[in-house]
Amino acid sequence: MKGIGSGGGASDLCKSATLIKVSGFLLISVVFFYLGKHFSDGSSQQLIFFSSHQNPEPQNTPSSAAVALSPNLNKTFDVSSLVNATASSPPPDSALNEPQQPLSPPPPSPPPALKRMGVVDENGRMTDDFEVGEYDPELVENWAKTNESEGLESDGKGDKVRVRINKFPLCPESMREYIPCLDNEEAIKKLNSTEKGEKFERHCPEEGKGLNCLVPAPKGYRTPIPWPRSRDEVWFSNVPHARLAEDKGGQNWIAIDKDKFKFPGGGTQFIHGADQYLDQIEKMVPEIAFGRHTRVALDVGCGVASFGAYLLSRNVITLSVAPKDVHENQIQFALERGVPAMVAAFATRRLLYPSQAFDLVHCSRCRINWTRDDGILLLEVNRMLRAGGYFAWAAQPVYKHEAALEEQWEDMINLTSRLCWTLVKKEGYIAIWQKPFNNSCYLQREEGTRPPLCEPNDDPDNVWYVDLKACITRLPEEGYGSNVTDWPDRLQSPPDRLQSIQIDAYISRKELFRAESRYWKEIIEGYVRGLHWGKYKLRNVLDMRAGFGGFAAALIENKLNCWVLNVVPVSGPNTLPVIYDRGLIGVMHDWCEPFDTYPRTYDLLHAAGLFSVERKRCNISTIMLEMDRILRPGGRVYIRDSVAVMDELQEIGTALGWHVVLRDTSEGPHASYRILTGDKRLLRA
Numbered sequence: 001m002k003g004i005g006s007g008g009g010a011s012d013l014c015k016s017a018t019l020i021k022v023s024g025f026l027l028i029s030v031v032f033f034y035l036g037k038h039f040s041d042g043s044s045q046q047l048i049f050f051s052s053h054q055n056p057e058p059q060n061t062p063s064s065a066a067v068a069l070s071p072n073l074n075k076t077f078d079v080s081s082l083v084n085a086t087a088s089s090p091p092p093d094s095a096l097n098e099p100q101q102p103l104s105p106p107p108p109s110p111p112p113a114l115k116r117m118g119v120v121d122e123n124g125r126m127t128d129d130f131e132v133g134e135y136d137p138e139l140v141e142n143w144a145k146t147n148e149s150e151g152l153e154s155d156g157k158g159d160k161v162r163v164r165i166n167k168f169p170l171c172p173e174s175m176r177e178y179i180p181c182l183d184n185e186e187a188i189k190k191l192n193s194t195e196k197g198e199k200f201e202r203h204c205p206e207e208g209k210g211l212n213c214l215v216p217a218p219k220g221y222r223t224p225i226p227w228p229r230s231r232d233e234v235w236f237s238n239v240p241h242a243r244l245a246e247d248k249g250g251q252n253w254i255a256i257d258k259d260k261f262k263f264p265g266g267g268t269q270f271i272h273g274a275d276q277y278l279d280q281i282e283k284m285v286p287e288i289a290f291g292r293h294t295r296v297a298l299d300v301g302c303g304v305a306s307f308g309a310y311l312l313s314r315n316v317i318t319l320s321v322a323p324k325d326v327h328e329n330q331i332q333f334a335l336e337r338g339v340p341a342m343v344a345a346f347a348t349r350r351l352l353y354p355s356q357a358f359d360l361v362h363c364s365r366c367r368i369n370w371t372r373d374d375g376i377l378l379l380e381v382n383r384m385l386r387a388g389g390y391f392a393w394a395a396q397p398v399y400k401h402e403a404a405l406e407e408q409w410e411d412m413i414n415l416t417s418r419l420c421w422t423l424v425k426k427e428g429y430i431a432i433w434q435k436p437f438n439n440s441c442y443l444q445r446e447e448g449t450r451p452p453l454c455e456p457n458d459d460p461d462n463v464w465y466v467d468l469k470a471c472i473t474r475l476p477e478e479g480y481g482s483n484v485t486d487w488p489d490r491l492q493s494p495p496d497r498l499q500s501i502q503i504d505a506y507i508s509r510k511e512l513f514r515a516e517s518r519y520w521k522e523i524i525e526g527y528v529r530g531l532h533w534g535k536y537k538l539r540n541v542l543d544m545r546a547g548f549g550g551f552a553a554a555l556i557e558n559k560l561n562c563w564v565l566n567v568v569p570v571s572g573p574n575t576l577p578v579i580y581d582r583g584l585i586g587v588m589h590d591w592c593e594p595f596d597t598y599p600r601t602y603d604l605l606h607a608a609g610l611f612s613v614e615r616k617r618c619n620i621s622t623i624m625l626e627m628d629r630i631l632r633p634g635g636r637v638y639i640r641d642s643v644a645v646m647d648e649l650q651e652i653g654t655a656l657g658w659h660v661v662l663r664d665t666s667e668g669p670h671a672s673y674r675i676l677t678g679d680k681r682l683l684r685a
Contacts, residue, residue, distance in 0.1 A: 165655040168625065170683060171213035177332065178629075180204060180211055180594035182324050182343060197347030200323035202465075204593050210622060214656065214683055215599045215629045221682065223634055226537045227338040227561060231309050233260045234336045238600075241329045244304070254304050254333065263337065265306045268365040269394040269429055274310035281392060284425040285432050288390055291315030294359040295487040295583040298384065301366025303327075305334035305341055312339070315487060317563060319358075319585045321351070332598045338539040340563050340585060343596045346377045349467055352588045354576040355460035356386040356481030364394040371411040374451050374470040375419070382419055382435065383460050383473040387482035391421070391433045399429040418449055419472060437482050439475050461577060463588050464570050476500070484581050491553055492517060495581035503573045513548050513578070520550035524558050526666065536636070537603070538562040544607040544627075545569055546586055549579040551606060562603070567591075571613055591626075592618035600632045608640040615645060624652045633682035638675065640665070646674045653678045 171178070187203035188194075204210075220237035224230060236259050245254045245261065252266025252273070270277035281288060288294050290311065297318040299307045308318030322330045323345035334341035344351055346368055361381050370378040370393075381391060397408040416423065420441035421433040436442075442453055454460070454471035475482070480497040484490050494510040503509070527533045539562050543551045546566030555562060566586030568576045579586040589595060591614050605627050611620055627637060637658065639649060646662060653660040658678035665673050 165651050167655045167657065169213050171215050173216060176216050176218055177598055178215055179324065179343065179596065179598060181596060197345050200325060200345035201347050201349055202596065211594065211625055211629065216683060217600060217633055221633065224336060224632065227539045230338045231263065233262050236260055239329055239332050239336050243328060244330065263304060263306060265310060267303055267306055270364070274306045278310060278314065281430065284427050284430065285390065288360065292486045295490065296358050296580055296585060297360040297362060298358040300361065300363045301368065302334065302341065303330055305337065305339040307362060307364065309337060309339045317585055335540060335598060335601050340565060342587065346380060349465060350380060350463045351384065352463050353384050354463070354580060355383050355473055356577070357384045357580040358389060359386050360390050360392065361385050362392045371415050375415040376468050376470045378415060379451060379470060379472065380468055385435050387435060387475050388437045389435050392430060394430045398426065398431045418451065442472060461574055464590065481581065487583050490581065490583045491556065495578055497577045497581050501573055501575055501578060516548050516550040517553055520554040521557055524554035528558055533560065540602045541604045541606065542602045543567060544591065544605060545610040546579060548575055549582055549584045549586065552584050553582065571617060591623050594626050595630055597630055599629050601630045603632055603635045605631055605637045610641065611639065611645045611649060612642045620648060621652050624656060628656050628680065631680050633680055635680050637678035640673060640675050643672055643674055646676060649676050657681055657683060
């Protein structure tokens, strides 16, 4: 009994010790629980041993057995946000060993990727590796017939307000052939002198006195006869002037046959026809090589432009010029025939063409006194004539043996000798001179020989309202202009004169030239496929902002039977030399002023990026009103420009009476550019 009692006492004692240990453990756990809750909920001295920032690099450093204070001591954290962030993405174990940093805001979103806008790659270099895309062949027919057109205009505070554009009225019938800067009688009457032909030059209306109505077509106006038939005949009702036919009827220029004018192809000095005349010139100087070496020509005092009309079949593009003088409507007849022509005069200012533009300059009885005022007019021909180019003169002093005419011939021989021109051939009634290839002859002349060389700082390509200068234009020492390739290779060959153009790019100029050419080639192919340009009877085309002439070159590449006058605005770089070097024609112009051509000149007006530039300088309505004046009834307008100007252009086009359609470019509806097309209807007074 006693043993049992002793054993039971020991057992009870063990049970009591275990109970005390368990109770103590539970008590300690409760204390720590409350202490932990206290520190987590309200303490400003929280212990943080984790980070919401992930460390992707594994840590191989062994953990230290030493006890250290937390690096987050004395720092304040938002525990609940950290717990949530950690719960959604638990950190790896290795993160516990990383020094902790204060939390920072999340990094900003990456910037949007740069978009390639056609000719620049992701490194900013020029490239021609891009596609323009297809064009939607369907046209939207949405013709507004209201008397007034509504548009959007800024109120100066960033908000857009509605404005109304009244439809333009018709001009009086007397203005049907109105050329604003050449028919300004008020300004012409104020001229101090007209003896040098000043009245045939530009005298534009003052601000506020310009054209503000739609120039009407003549009564009975008909859709022009298409090329090539138009070379030989045009409708009488479209150019209803019989005086030229009456004055020149015996010279095989022009004749009236019922309801048409007929053009036999003759001229004052080539009454047997232009083809025979051209054959004679090429036999006299085989190096002229029409269509290969000679691609661009200027015909001065052109008559009805038969010289240029027949050169077209020999792959020579001729710009025919004549003043609006007593031989009225010469240029209007030329344009109605579908031959490149402009109203221009040799008077007191430079013509609006660059230096070394023409491979051949031709004058057949052009009634110009080339030797007056130290030969200042022939010096203008010299400026525009390409190094090594030819001047062909068919006139009475060449072949008649009268005293006065022989004296004129001697004066011409003396002047051309001092210009270092070489008389290559004189045969019958034609004399042909050649311009030198460089400056060596000029520099070897006797000191004091007149005319002198122009100053080195004289820019021969500066032509906008620049007076004629009685000096010899220097040729570039680098040979620019004289080293162009033969046609047709020169159309796509970047010329050396690219380096003389004042643009930002230098090294990439040839790449820019090629990229522009390919860009327009792709676009015109799209127009031909999607907009059916091949079916249009295009002949006379004006590119209002031509750049390097890529648009015109693309029309040739796509075999569209038309010619393009490339306009280089004064508001941009002067790229005209490059246009002529590639075998195209063009002119300098300021679109804040009217253009020097007759009404109803062009079948197509093309403007790419023009209005977004010129709107800063002049009124958009003025430009579009001028476009309507020079556009034929039934003609088309293609404007490719920024979205910012399209609403205004659309409303003005509607106010002009055009059938206007706004289209997306191939880049889609979110692109920054749009295409506005306008078809002009026939309006009568």
